[in-house]
Amino acid sequence: MSTAPLPVREPVWQLSRSAIALWVTQGVIGTVVYGLLAAAFVLFVPTGDGWLEAARWAVPAVVACYGVVAVFVRPRLRYRVHRWEVTGEAVYTLTGWLTRTWTLVPISRVQTVDVTRGVVQQLFGLATVAVLTASSQGTVRIPHLEVDVARRVADHISRRAEQVRDEAT
CATH class of the missing domain: 1.10.287 (Helix Hairpins)
Known part of the structure; x- marks a missing residue:
């Protein structure tokens, strides 16, 4: 590793x-x-x-x-500011419109991945991917993705996190 x-x-x-x-x-x-x-x-x-x-x-x-x-x-x-990306090594997010928050979560720190859909998000066909880590930051969210994209991203992150855990043992 x-x-x-x-x-x-x-x-x-x-x-x-x-x-x-x-x-x-x-x-x-x-x-x-x-x-x-x-x-x-x-x-x-x-x-x-x-x-x-x-x-x-x-x-x-x-x-x-x-x-x-x-x-x-x-x-x-x-919309112009918010960005996200998932690579083989990390989950990257950039959020905010007045105060920008850039977050990097190593895949090796991922504990769980959830897809949630609030009431208003459901009206627009959107979902949020929540990546729970063991860090003090807690949960990192990738908000407002299309539902199918959110499911694929969550699946990719969870599979990659499992691979990283397997490689470490």
Whole structure:
């Protein structure tokens, strides 16, 4: 078994394009919820002079800005940033849109591999591959893959991890 360090590089595969639609949907839902809260604030906070009156109109403006970012900006930025790759030696992920997190999990550290599908993911035909390791990082996730791709990736990782364990014994 080789002890050479794994290459440090960005993963090459993008998530499913359906992830954009999922994130847009989540942004719309969040904007509607915040919009209802802002409407309640505007309707039920007493009018008056000063900061309270300014807040009555600032809150909806902030919610509108949030909606633009959550629906039109964030999903596309996340799609451009999020990447994943599975090689014979490691699972690579790159996530985040404001704070980027690059993760490398050696195949030899893989304990279990799961495929999960949340309610919203099911609507878009997507799944998440969760790779559980013995490290302090815990579980590394490759989110929003098409279901058949997620199953093949999980199968590949688990087979490769088994091969590595067999080679070590």
